[in-house]
Amino acid sequence: MASRACKNCHTRSRVDHLLEEAGIQADEKMLEEEINDIFTKNIKKLKCPDCGKNNFTEVKKFNLLVKSNLGNFADDWQKEIVYLRGETCQGIYTNYKNVLDSTRSKIPFGIAQIGKVFRNEITARQFIFRTREFEQMEMQYFVKPEEEMQEYEKLKEYRWKFFTEYLSIKEKNLKWKKHDNLVFYAKEAYDIEYNFPFGFKELEGVHARGDYDLTQHSKFSGVNLSYSDPESKKKYMPHIIESSVGIARIMLALMTEAYTEEKLDGGEERIVMKFPAKLAPIKVAVFPLLKNKPELVEKAKEVFDNLKIKFMCEFDDNGNIGKRYRRQDEIGTPFCVTIDFDTLKNKDVTVRDRDTMKQERIKLKDLTGYIKDAILKT
Numbered sequence: 001m002a003s004r005a006c007k008n009c010h011t012r013s014r015v016d017h018l019l020e021e022a023g024i025q026a027d028e029k030m031l032e033e034e035i036n037d038i039f040t041k042n043i044k045k046l047k048c049p050d051c052g053k054n055n056f057t058e059v060k061k062f063n064l065l066v067k068s069n070l071g072n073f074a075d076d077w078q079k080e081i082v083y084l085r086g087e088t089c090q091g092i093y094t095n096y097k098n099v100l101d102s103t104r105s106k107i108p109f110g111i112a113q114i115g116k117v118f119r120n121e122i123t124a125r126q127f128i129f130r131t132r133e134f135e136q137m138e139m140q141y142f143v144k145p146e147e148e149m150q151e152y153e154k155l156k157e158y159r160w161k162f163f164t165e166y167l168s169i170k171e172k173n174l175k176w177k178k179h180d181n182l183v184f185y186a187k188e189a190y191d192i193e194y195n196f197p198f199g200f201k202e203l204e205g206v207h208a209r210g211d212y213d214l215t216q217h218s219k220f221s222g223v224n225l226s227y228s229d230p231e232s233k234k235k236y237m238p239h240i241i242e243s244s245v246g247i248a249r250i251m252l253a254l255m256t257e258a259y260t261e262e263k264l265d266g267g268e269e270r271i272v273m274k275f276p277a278k279l280a281p282i283k284v285a286v287f288p289l290l291k292n293k294p295e296l297v298e299k300a301k302e303v304f305d306n307l308k309i310k311f312m313c314e315f316d317d318n319g320n321i322g323k324r325y326r327r328q329d330e331i332g333t334p335f336c337v338t339i340d341f342d343t344l345k346n347k348d349v350t351v352r353d354r355d356t357m358k359q360e361r362i363k364l365k366d367l368t369g370y371i372k373d374a375i376l377k378t
Contacts (some may be wrong), residue, residue, distance in 0.1 A: 001237035002181055018341045035059045066118040066132070069371060084118035089242065091115075093213050097225055107227055107238055108151060110141035114247070126198055128248040135247040142227075142238040145211065152188065152208040152241045159192060159243055167250075168276040168378065169257050175200060185212030194253045203253055204245035211237040235376060254279065273332030274355055276378040282333045283311040287324050289340040300339040303349065303364065307337070310368055329354060334378075335371055 036059050039046065046054050070080040083092070092111045099111055114137045121132050137153075143151045156176075163169045177200075179189035187208040193317040194203040214237055218225040228235050258273040277283065284307050288300035297317060304315045314333065316324050321338065328336055342361075350369060352359045362370050 006025050049136070059154075060153065062120065064120050066120050079196045087244075088115050088136050088138045089140055089213075089244070092138065093217050096140075096142070096217075097223060100227070107229065108143040108147070109139060110139050112137070112139040126196070126201075128252050129196065129198075129201065131248065136244065137247060138242065138244045141241045141243075141364075143241060144229075145236055145239045148208055148210070148239040148241060149187065152206070155241050155243060155360055156206050159204060163194075163203070163253075167254065167279065169194070169253065173257065174203075175361055177202070185210050189317065194249075194256075194258055196252065203249050204243065207242045207244070209240040209242055211239050213240055214238060270326070270329060272329040272354065275332040277334040277375040278378050280332045280334050281312065282314050282328070283335065283375065285314045285316055285324070285333045285336045286329045287315075287321060287336065287338045288317050289321065292332060295344060296339055296341070299343060303337060303339060303367070307368065307371070308317060311371065325352065325357075335374065337367070 014205075039056065039059070046056070048054065048056075065083040065086050068082050068084055070082055093112055099105065114135060116133060117136045120135050121130055124130050125130050141151065141155065160174070163174060165170055173195040175193050175195075177191045177193050179191070182189055186208055186376065189205065191202045192204045192206070193200040205333040214225045217223075218237070226235050226237050255273070256276065258275045260272050260274050262270045262272065264270055273280075275281075286304040286307065288296035288298050290296055300317070301315065304313055307313050314328070316327065318324070325336060332354070334354045336352040336354070338352065340350065343349050343364075347365070348361045348363045350359050351362050351367070351370065
């Protein structure tokens with residue numbers, strides 16, 4: 001990997017990111033001299049992401065992997081250099097044979113994994129979009145060679161539906177971006193990009209990787225990783241289609257999608273996180289109308305104790321009811337349940353909807369079912 005530093009503000013940036021921002025294509029295999037030549041020819045298009053200047057140092061290479069050491073003594077670091085993993089998929093390939101043998105799975109099947117990865121990102125910025133330590137989810141799906149592209153299209157469709165249907169992200173904020181410069185072993189690669197506050201950026205990658213990964217692991221481990229098909233009796237090296245996404249990027253996309261500023265009657269502004277109810281971290285908030293009335297507080301805690309068995313709930317009796325509503329709006333709680341004096345007489349409560357702010361009286365015996373049905377509709 002190569003980088004350049006801004007002479008004006010000393011910000012160091014990855015070369016591929018600078019070129020991408022300027023709409024310039026460059027091959028990862030280019031020599032430093034070739035990349036420097038591209039910079040010289042296109043210097044007016046290139047800008048520092050921090051100060052906007054285009055006064056850069058020469059290109060320098062750096063290692064994208066994070067270096068560490070093993071051992072108990074200070075001088076061991078020179079002998080026992082190790083690198084923290086930069087992705088989770090290699091562990092899947094290493095254990096592919098164990099999973100295949102122990103589970104008696106048949107092609108096609110997939111192995112999914114989530115875990116921490118570390119990358120020496122010299123341009124770690126844009127909140128949680130790009131960090132040096134992050135949680136990554138990857139799924140490697142092993143398929144018949146002749147069915148690779150067919151299964152690849154299915155995976156693309158499935159991942160698109162995950163964001164648009166399950167996470168309820170608007171399609172106008174998503175788009176596919178095809179990789180123009182593929183690695184030599186890949187057949188095709190697309191990214192799902194989301195319209196973050198700083199523009200469309202990669203959210204998830206979906207790739208058709210061929211049989212290169214298992215072939216290399218088979219070659220260097222000395223273990224035959226080819227698959228014997230029990231139906232066709234043929235022996236072949238499975239091909240792989242992959243889905244890879246960072247958890248932080250999904251969270252940032254969801255927060256961006258949900259964040260809403262609204263003007264209310266009278267000119268008051270309301271900030272609300274409009275998460276789909278099924279994704280909201282807190283589903284229900286329970287309030288006694290007045291905190292200085294023991295009978296209301298006792299009944300509210302009883303309702304809270306019943307609801308918390310089914311849903312993630314909060315109990316709040318601090319401040320007036322309007323301020324409590326605003327606090328719950330800001331964390332995206334879809335339903336607020338208020339216990340008042342009518343509750344004691346009629347055994348019903350006021351349920352306030354986060355998005356419409358409409359209030360409805362619901363019988364206590366129907367409250368759990370009402371909330372459950374409302375969540376399922378989102």
